Amino acid sequence: MNKKIKILFLCTGNSCRSQMAEGWAKRLKADVLEAYSAGVEKHGLNPLAVKVMSEAGVDISGHKSKLVEELDCQDFDYVITLCSHAHETCPVFPGQAKMIHRAFDDPPRLARNACNEEDALKYYRKVRDEIKQFIQEMPESLEL
Template identity: 65%
Template sequence: MSKKRVLFLCTGNSCRSQMAEGWTRHLKNDSIEVYSAGIEKHGLNPLAVKVMAEAGVDISSQASKTLDDLPDLEFDYVITLCGHAQETCPFFPAKTARLHVGFDDPPTLAKTARNEEEALDHYRRVRDEIRDYVRTLPESLGDIPEGA
């Protein structure tokens, strides 16, 4: 079986898409060639790095990037993780299936936290939701027609 090439796309490629890339490398490296990017670069979020490390996944060497920073690759699937990325997702060739799986934005949620631990709890919840989604891959992608 050849690996599916999957791109996780978010606004700033700082948190959710980085977590998704890390989980996919950790859990699905045998079946998925994974990339992440943002519409913009916001830098790697240190709290995302911290909560992923708590779960045994090191994303500290990953870097925030845009599509322009990726080599000229064709993707089987582009998965947008936030509404902004879904709305502004650039054009991909017809054979690339696009889908949206939205997750809350931990940095936005953390702004209302009373302390760092409460802020980290937002990151942990989203981290675990992304992990649970990644566990369904690539099987859950099989129902999506190419070019969708």
Template identity: 60%
Template sequence: MNKKRILYLCTGNSCRSQMAEGWTRHLHGDWLEAHSAGVSPHGIDPRAVKVMQEVGIDISGQKSKSIEAVEDLEFDYVITLCDSAKKSCPVFPARTLYVHVPFDDPPVLAMSAESEEEALNHYRRVRDEIGDFVRKLPEFLKSRLHEKTQR
């Protein structure tokens, strides 16, 4: 069976897109080949790795990549996870389903945290929101594909 390819894009490819890639591999790796990239990649956020490990998903081996690093791959789905990525998203072939699903940026939220635990709670909330989204991904993509064909 040929897997469908999905690309998650965000600004730094350090947190949200890495979480989404990890969740997708964990929940839908049998039918989706997950990738992530960033507009301006700057390494994987250690807090993202930590909170994903708390739910049994290891993203420590994933790499932070630029959009250019994946430009030779063809994607069936591209999902931007922040407004910056949406604005900077490259053009993909017409057959690619492009969707924008924004999530809060845990590193930005954590800057105002008064403790490490409070900072991690921001990461946990976003991790869980992304996890809920990825769990519902088959239905979400099916509805979006249906909308696309109705236009």
């Protein structure tokens, strides 16, 4: 039996993009990936991220916003930063973790001037779908 690839998705607040990535990885690639998410800060789980993931059939409502230090296992094969701030402030990881940066737009920032929730959700859906595509290309895209 092959060992699963252990991946940490890291974002600023572990509220949206990293939560979506963890949710997609667990849904689409659970046979080959062991996915975690965390932030360099804690912002709480974004309810609109929960909503758009639920629309796609992925339940992340039980996820919690957490800091890297709160994770029990830190021997990751890959640490993937999903935003520039996390990339710039990423903590050092012991072991052989390969660092990858793949930035996605910040849905709350994109939706900041939306007229209503439905307009805001369009931005969340766009980023959700981009992250799904990114996850679907794993593990081959990780350059093993």
